[in-house]
Amino acid sequence: MKLFRHENRQRSHEARRVYALFEIVYTCVDFGAALCFTVGSVLFFWKQYETAAIWLFTIGSVLFMAKPTIRLVREIKLYHMGKMDKLADRVENE
Structure with missing residues (x-):
């Protein structure tokens, strides 16, 4: 089983649930970064808010950096769920 395959997220009800949960987290992080x-x-228009603006840019950058991390963690989780399903099938068939 490979990472980033559509069939990994459709394998079971639990896999679909995990995929949906990660998509919600990903969307929230994406929205937070954009915000x-x-x-x-906007804060850069006023000199007095420049420090706050810099902090918001830094936080936004960290959030954008988190996005591919969230996707990779999701795919690894789905991969391991698939390995457990295969192991369970083997045990049941013995």
């Missing part, structure tokens, strides 16, 4: 960059951009 940080947008608010940070």
Whole structure:
């Protein structure tokens, strides 16, 4: 079984549930990053808010960096779930 395959997320009800949960987290992180960059951009119009703007850009960057990490963790989790399913099938068939 390989990572980033559509069939991995459709293998079972539990796999679909895990996939959906990770998609919700991914979307929240994506929205948070966009919000940080947008608010940070607006704050740069005023010198007094420059430090806050820099912090928002930094937080937004960390959130954007988290996005591929979330996807990789999701795929590894689905991969291991598939290995456990195969192991359970082997035990049942013995």
